[in-house]
Amino acid sequence: MPIITLTTDLGLSDYYVAAVKGSILCELPDVTIVDVTHDVPKFDRMKTGYILRNAYKFFPEGTIHIIGVESLEDEQTPHVAIKANGHYFIGADTGVFSLILKHPADEIVQLNFDKQNFGSSFPMQSIFVPAACHLARGGTLQVIGRLIDGYRKMLMPSATRGESHLGASIQFIDSYGNIITNITHELFEVAGQRQRFEIILRKNLHAITKISKNYNDVPEGELLAIFNTENRLEISLNRGSAAKLLGLKVNDSLRVEFHAD
DSSP, rough: OOOOEEEEEEOSSSSSHHHHHHHHHHHOOEEEEEEEEEEEOOOOOOOOOHEEEEEEEEOOOOOOOEESSOOOBTTTBBEEEEEEETTTEEEOOOHHHHHHSSSOSSSEEEEOOOHHHHHHSSSIIIIIIIHHHHHHHTTOOHHEEESSSOOOOOOOOOOOOSSEEEEEEEEEETTTEEEEEEEEEHHHHHHTTTTTEEEEEETTEEEOOOOSSSGGOOTTTTTTEEEOTTTTEEEEOOOOOEEHHHHOOTTEEEEEEEOOO
């Protein structure tokens, strides 16, 4: 049974999500529709990429992922369908695919639906849905589009490494207020070489000196550091919001200092 996922910034107070689902079900009554989220902040491709990058890998191969964030097409932003890692992704080529996929795609097409017949004011419903249903029936990409070489790239800031420190930026803050950085576990281990360390937060007002295994390793109301399921350094507050306590937001920086014994 085919699976189609939806990731959008449409919210649930309007009719838009229902219209998309109804259009899918009219074509494929037995399809499974999964809502990844409809609460992406408006036009936030960075958060879209982070959420779908971490979600899609848990779905079976062959799943089709519709992205309904910044979905309008223009000369620089075509509608595309991509096959990668055994999955299909459909959306506007805003750069979001480079935030989702770590490796080159197997196949990419620019969708060739006639916009006069299908309309363009709500492309998620009028263009992405027919493309997804075609793929769910076992159709091929080249029937619905022409092959193109690649998709737009967005540069993500990388952690910086100094002689005795790492500089990081905040990539994502989840609904719990957990702060996810761009420091990977591998980089942390290589840079630190098992030395003592301090994670410096808010101009030395707060510091963390150990890595926890889970959120309950510290008493309620205390800060902790953990490597999450993506193996990224995460700053959390047990039973609270680390972002709110520290006053931090996406793209703010923090620092890890290493000290030789």
